[in-house]
Structures are given as C-alpha cells and as structure tokens.
Amino acid sequence: MSIEFEVSDLIPASPDVVYTAWLDSDEHTKMTGGQAKVSAKVGERFEAWDGYIQGKNLELDSPKRILQNWRTSEFEDSENDSLLEILFEAEQDETRIVIRHSNLPEHGMQYQQGWVDAYFIPMKAYFTEKE
Numbered sequence: 391m392s393i394e395f396e397v398s399d400l401i402p403a404s405p406d407v408v409y410t411a412w413l414d415s416d417e418h419t420k421m422t423g424g425q426a427k428v429s430a431k432v433g434e435r436f437e438a439w440d441g442y443i444q445g446k447n448l449e450l451d452s453p454k455r456i457l458q459n460w461r462t463s464e465f466e467d468s469e470n471d472s473l474l475e476i477l478f479e480a481e482q483d484e485t486r487i488v489i490r491h492s493n494l495p496e497h498g499m500q501y502q503q504g505w506v507d508a509y510f511i512p513m514k515a516y517f518t519e520k521e
Contacts, residue, residue, distance in 0.1 A: 392472075394492035395502045399510040401485045403517040405478035408485045409453035412476065421516040422509060439508065445471065453478055460491070462501075469495045487513075 401408050410430075411417035418426035424439035435446050442463050449457035455478070459471035470493060477488040489505050491498070 391496065392492065393494040393496065393498040394490070395494075395499070396488060396490045397502055397505050397510075398486055398488040399506070399514070400481060401487050401510070401513050401517055402483075402521065403485060404453075404483070405480050405485045406453040408487060408513075408517070409456070409478045412456060413447075413450070421513045423512050424508070445474070464497065465495060472498065 403411075411421055413428055413430040415427050418428050418438060422439065424442070426436070426438040428436040428438065429447060430450065432447050432450055435444070436458070437444050443460065444462075445458045445460040447456070447458055449455070456474075456476040458474045458476075460474040461469070461471045465471075472494045473492045475490040475492075477486075477490070479486040479488065487510070489509075491501060491505070494501065
C-alpha cells in the first residue's frame with residue numbers, strides 16, 4: 391500500500407524566485423542548509439540534503455510546477471521511487487508552495503513533517519533574510 395499526502399506553506403518571495411532557487415544547486419543548498427546538486431533540466435538527476443535525497447526531474451513548468459521521482463537513503467532497494475509534485479502559486483507578494491507527495495512506502499508519513507522542518511522553516515528564514 392502506498393502513502394500520499396499534501397503540505398503547503400507561504401514563502402516570502404515570488405514564485406519565480408522560489409522556483410529558480412529550488413533548481414539551482416547553490417541556492418537550494420543555502421535555502422535548506424543541506425548540500426544539494428540539482429538541475430533545471432528534464433531528465434537530469436539530483437541530490438539534496440547531503441545525498442539523503444535523490445531523484446530525477448520528470449517535468450518542469452517554470453515557475454509553476456516541478457514533478458520529480460524522489461527517494462531517500464531510507465528507502466529499501468526493493469521500494470519504488472515516490473512521486474513529488476511541487477506547485478508554486480503567487481499569493482500577494484509571497485509564494486504558496488504546495489508539496490504533493492505520493493507513491494511513498496509504508497514508512498513514508500515521516501516525510502510530511504520532514505518537508506516542514508527541512509524545507510519550509512529554513513526557506514522562510516532564508517528568503518526573509520534575502521529581502
């Protein structure tokens with residue numbers, strides 16, 4: 391049985407700025423605090439959080455949507471990649487970032503809070519400091 395969930399938060403920057411930062415290795419590293427090697431090209435592989443997260447870009451619709459295969463080092467080799475959809479929606483002068491995470495293994499609910507702790511909280515601090 392696969393697990394899915396959705397989480398969202400407001401980030402104090404425009405969708406274009408947040409989208410671009412997500413797909414830039416240096417900016418992704420700075421906004422999360424974990425080393426990242428990412429790409430803005432469909433079909434390219436990525437790593438984030440010091441190699442804990444790995445995956446591949448499936449679809450990129452700048453600056454609105456990113457679709458990726460996604461897994462962590464906690465996935466068993468026998469477990470399929472999960473599917474990560476990231477939406478960037480303008481909400482006044484901020485971005486509503488929506489994470490739709492599906493096809494997760496049974497231990498996958500831990501990632502729901504992980505998105506808040508490892509992405510939303512540091513991203514809000516990073517983009518607040520950049521203003």
